[in-house]
Amino acid sequence: MSIMAAGGAGAALTTLVHSESVNGRDSRMTTEEQAATVIPVARAFSGQHSPKPLTFDPAKLKGLSEKLVRSHWENNYGGAVKALNAVEQRIAAMLTDKDLPPYIYGDLKREELVRTGSVVLHENYFANLGGDGKASGKVLDLIKQWFGNYELWEAEFKKTANALSGGSGWTILSYNLHTGEVHNYWAWDHMHNAPMGYPLLVLDMYEHAYHMDYGAAAAKYIDAFMQNVNWDEVNRRAEAMRIPK
Numbered sequence: 001m002s003i004m005a006a007g008g009a010g011a012a013l014t015t016l017v018h019s020e021s022v023n024g025r026d027s028r029m030t031t032e033e034q035a036a037t038v039i040p041v042a043r044a045f046s047g048q049h050s051p052k053p054l055t056f057d058p059a060k061l062k063g064l065s066e067k068l069v070r071s072h073w074e075n076n077y078g079g080a081v082k083a084l085n086a087v088e089q090r091i092a093a094m095l096t097d098k099d100l101p102p103y104i105y106g107d108l109k110r111e112e113l114v115r116t117g118s119v120v121l122h123e124n125y126f127a128n129l130g131g132d133g134k135a136s137g138k139v140l141d142l143i144k145q146w147f148g149n150y151e152l153w154e155a156e157f158k159k160t161a162n163a164l165s166g167g168s169g170w171t172i173l174s175y176n177l178h179t180g181e182v183h184n185y186w187a188w189d190h191m192h193n194a195p196m197g198y199p200l201l202v203l204d205m206y207e208h209a210y211h212m213d214y215g216a217a218a219a220k221y222i223d224a225f226m227q228n229v230n231w232d233e234v235n236r237r238a239e240a241m242r243i244p245k
């Protein structure tokens with residue numbers, strides 16, 4: 001995700017009126033009093049994320065319709081970006097509320113995690129589409145190192161994905177920063193990933209990613225996905241992480 005510039009030197013900061021205004025007492029505050037209670041809000045809660053555009057022509061994917069991909073990008077990914085912005089802004093508004101129950105704040109923090117996970121994984125998913133599906137380069141070397149050969153890795157990746165069919169989740173070829181290993185990880189939702197897992201290849205297994213084209217036939221969607229993997233992007237991620245052999 002990217003952060004939209006709000007313009008000017010103060011783009012990294014927005015402002016927030018003190019919680020009394022939220023509690024309905026601002027009507028008794030003078031302009032000077034309101035100005036005195038305006039506090040800076042950290043960039044972390046600016047709620048100014050914007051969707052990343054598709055990096056390929058969705059009409060040219062093999063086995064995945066343009067209608068499906070555009071709907072997925074606009075409604076599910078775009079919806080996650082909007083939701084993350086809304087959550088961040090609510091968090092900002094609550095930072096100065098001394099009476100806020102912790103469990104209410106906890107709900108927002110959970111939503112922050114859910115929406116951030118959705119945005120990050122969707123951006124990885126769309127960016128690793130649009131290729132010819134032919135594995136090559138550093139990641140192919142890593143696959144051979146950790147799985148023996150490409151065929152065994154692909155079979156295990158597909159088996160992991162099929163285990164999520166009919167429901168929701170993600171299948172992720174991941175470099176584990178803690179263990180130093182490369183694995184295919186199963187993720188039940190946007191919050192699930194092996195701790196310290198850095199995504200190299202991301203497959204969306206939510207039904208919204210394939211139902212329009214394949215109904216409940218998730219295995220056909222998985223086959224179509226594999227034909228469109230952009231291995232140049234997958235290799236770029238591996239190179240950026242400087243994964244040792």
Ligand SMILES: [Fe+2]
Pocket residue numbers: 072076077122204206208209
């Ligand atoms: Fe999705």
